[in-house]
Amino acid sequence: MAAAASSSSFLSSLQQLRIEVILITLVVTIPRITDCTVVGSCYTSIFSFGDSLADTGNLYLTFQNDSCFFPPYGETYFHHPTGRCSNGRLIVDFIAEYFGLPLLKPYMRIKNGELEDANVEKGVNFAVAGATACCKSTLESSLFLVGEIGGNDYNYLFISKKSVEETATYVPQVVTAITLAIKELIELGAVTLVVPGNLPIGCSTAYLTDYMSANEEDYDEAGCLKWLNKFAEYHNEQLQIALNQLRHLHPHTNIIYADYYNAALRFYRASHQYGFRGSALKCCCGSGGPYNFNVTALCSEAVKLCDEPSRYVGWDGIHLTEAAYRWIAQGLLEGPYTIPHITIPCLSPKEKYAMKSSYFVA
DSSP states (O other), rough: OOHHHHHHHHHHHHHHHHHHHHHHHHHSOOOOOOOOOOOOOOOEEEEESSTTOOOHHHHHHHTTSGGGGGGTTTTTTTTSSSSSSSSOOOOHHHHHHHHOOOOOOOHHHHHHTSSOOOOOOOHHHHHHHTOHHHHHHHHHHHEEOOOOOOOHHOOOOOOHHHHHHHHHHHHHHHHHHHHHHHHHHHHOOOOEEEEOOOOGGGGOOOHHHHOSSOOOGOOOTTEEEEEEEEHHHHHHHHHHHHHHHHHHHHHTSSSEOOHHHHHHHHHHHHGGTTTSSOOOTBBOOSSSTTTTTTTTTTTTTTSOOOOGGGGGGGGSSBBBEEEEEEHHHHHTTTTEEEOOOOTTTSSOOHHHHHHHHHHHOO
């Protein structure tokens, strides 16, 4: 009972933190608006929150003592660490660039006073009470990326060696946390929300190392652990059921499920078709073992880096490379991996085709 109470408290505190982050972010990141006119129906901004798959530097600005905040992180695109847990850009960065928007700034930059005109002294309630008509129009024309959420919750439980059956009992709590966050955003004025599911965690280098098995039946044709992928599928199924319920409750919104699972699974199953070489299960920055991953020698300047990160799926054993995130983003924006498809209503068919043909050219 004590363990269950501890895990429940952990999940509850995470939910509270996420709601506060959403509301504070909306206060401090919406610029001062002098003209309420929204041009066309294109997305004018992106708001994002989630775990390290979406974090563009909040944790970095809060703690600055994690491995993601030191070289070689960020070396491919930014050429220095930014707090992103990869060698370069994340999925949210590619989405922003695709729509011609600047890369997202972490809200902690504003909270820490690095950006002007950001007053959070009145707290979260001020965000709701102070929302003006202009602010509402901005939210209505914005794209919200709500997640990926849940991965860290499950990591906490699996690392604690909870069984898959016990961990599955927390799926409803995690899904509820996500739906509550979505409801908060809708009440604030959000209209278009992209909600990612979980990745195929059975293909995660860290899990493959931690749960290595001598039984070949535990692995699928790609070498991923079947039981962990089935767990991710279960989470994703429950999340989609909840999103369908939200769509019925809020028919004026566009709630889009982002299928991270299948968008990523394709390059685990056929890595060479996507420009990756060798095993897609080995990480680029790591040391030792069949997957080049060792918890005693995590990615750092002291660990040998692969020659071409763009030819690897895994970056540090936990997070993916910029190249992998790029393929996932392309699958969401141009492929079949969103339900329903992401649309850009302000563009003509010709303009949409030009955008599709130009951005993801290698």
